[in-house]
Amino acid sequence: MKIISSCIFLLITVCSLQMTAQVQDSVLTKEEVISRALMNNYGIKIANNQVEIAENNQSILNSGYLPSLAGVAGANYDLNNRITEPENGEVLEQRGIENNSYNAAVNVNYTLFDGLGRFYNFKSLKEQYNLSQLEARETIENTMLQLLSIYYEIARLTENIQVLEETLEVSKERELRAEYQFDYGQSNNLAVLNARVDVNNDSVILIDTRQQLANSKRDLNVLLNREISAIDFAVDTTVNFLPELQVESFLSTAEANNVSLLQIERNITISEYDIKISRSRYLPSIGLNGSYGWNQNRSAATAFFPGSTTITDGLSAGVSLNWDIFDGGQTAVQVQNAKINYTNQELLREQIALEVKRDIANALNNFENKFYIYRIQEQNVSTNLDNFERSREEFSLGQITSIEFRQAQINLLNARTSLHLAKYDAKLAELQLLQLAGQLLNVEL
Structure with a gap:
């Protein structure tokens, strides 16, 4: 029996270690x-794809600085009937006269100067790329804040479930104690x-909290x-x-x-x-162009001229x-509207600067208050825990009623859940403050 007990104990220990490892792996x-x-x-x-689009737009291939090269080619075919009636002579009738021509060319165009429009457009595209990165x-910052908000909600509900399970266990012990006392007539x-x-009430609250936890985990999975x-x-x-x-x-x-x-x-x-860019339209544009062409034209014989084939090729530039x-x-x-838009952007900068100062002041005050509440709740939990332990001893000795003991139990439960809420509220307030300060992506969370 001792060997069997030892084996059972060893098996339980191994299973416990495996379960612990699995829980740790799933964290x-x-x-x-x-x-x-x-x-x-x-x-x-x-958002990353939008940055990639902006990066493509600000490349040299989209700047207008490179020349354009185009190839053209064509072919024509004519099939005609011809009747020639000279004033003094025999009428000449020709049928199925064929004429055909072929041509091919390569054209090059390059804008040498366009009033600096493409120069400033190229710089604007680079700034738009910088803007897309911002x-x-x-x-990313908003997603992280939303992500951590759900993450900490899962953590809060997890800790609350632990507290509720402990509370339910105490309530079951009290129920068992009351049944024993009733059986013995006490x-x-x-x-x-x-x-x-x-x-029953504790069980319902625990079930509801577990459902909230499952819903929050699904929210996290979506993100x-x-x-x-x-x-x-x-x-x-x-x-x-x-x-x-x-x-600070x-x-x-x-x-x-x-x-x-x-x-x-x-x-x-x-x-x-x-x-x-708008002002550049006041200035002239200068362009260079060049081409290389090849042409072949074959014409049929007529009454007065023999048939011929003409081939030409050559370069041209201008x-x-x-x-x-x-x-x-x-x-x-366009220039006037661009100036007005520039003025509006400056006004918007002043407005945003003022709003950011306000938001930072509010966020700082909110964080300080939340953190202060968190520290108070820590003291409150310590006080209620001491009160609960004393009430538990007095209840076991029959010195207080079950209603008084239940009240101490509820007070401890509320204090501990309030502590969890205050802790994660304070952390989220700190994260919001860091986002406004532009440091959310630069700190270790």
């Missing part, structure tokens, strides 16, 4: 979640019913582009806050790193180039000047 860390989102999230994929960064059936009601039903995983419930001095350092450089302010700066630069001295005022209107 999704924050780093892994972020890495998967960067590779699989649809919104991030679309837009992709904004998409209490009435009302105590058993009250304990059973509390067990990670994973199988929706793959919810057999856990998350890391560890939360670390950045040092206060580091946060980030806030001091927020105006230089905030993605909204960086985007408006790029838009202002693009608007400035748009003015110069310079062209095009200057719209007056285009009806269209260029003037």
Whole structure:
């Protein structure tokens, strides 16, 4: 029997270690979640594709600086009947007269000068590429914030389930104790019913929380582009806050790193180039052109001339000047509208700068309050835990009623769940502050 017991104990130990290893293997860390989102999230994929399009647009192939080369070729065939009636002579009738010609050419065109329009357009395309990178960064930041919000919600519900399971276990112990007391005549059936009601209530809350956890895991799977039903995983419930001095350092450089302010700066630069592009139409454009051509023409014989075949080939080159001295005022209107758009972008920069300052102030105040509440909730849990342990001892000694003990149990449950909520609320408030400071992608979470 001792050997069998030892074997059973060893088997249980091995199974426990395997289950622990499996649980550890199924834990999704924050780093892994972020890495998967960067590779699989649809919104991030679309944003990266937009950056790729902008990169193609700002290449030399789309600048207008390269010449154009075109090849042309053609063939003509004529089949005619001809009647020649001279004034003094015999009428000559010809049928099935064939004429054909062939031609081929290679044409080269190059814009030597276009009023600097393509020069500023090329610079504008590079700025649009920079802007697309900032837009992709904004998409990544928003996705990360949404991702971590769901991740921490899963962590909060996970910790709440642990607390609810402990609460349910205590309620079941109280129900069992009440049944024993009733069996031995030490209490009435009302105590058993009250304990059973509390067990049922705790069970319902636990089931509901587990359902919320499953739903949140599915939400996370959508963002990670994973199988929706793959919810057999856990998350890391560890939360670390950045040092206060580091946060202050980030806030001091927020105006230089905030993605909204960086985007408006790029838009202002693009608007400035748009003015110069519009002004380029006031200047003439000079173009160079060249071609190499080959032609063959075969004509049938007539009454007066024999048939012949003519072949020609050669090079040609030229310079062209095009200057719209007056285009009806269209260029003037474009320049005026470009200037107005530039002014609007500057006004928008001032507005966004003011809004960013407000948002940072609100986010900082929100984080400080959330973090303060989190510290208070830690003290509150310690106080309620001490009260619950004392109430548990007194209840076991019959010094307090089951209602009083239940109240201490509920107070501890509420304190612990409030602590979890305050902890993750404070972390999300810190993340929002880091996003406004432009440092969300630069810190270790």
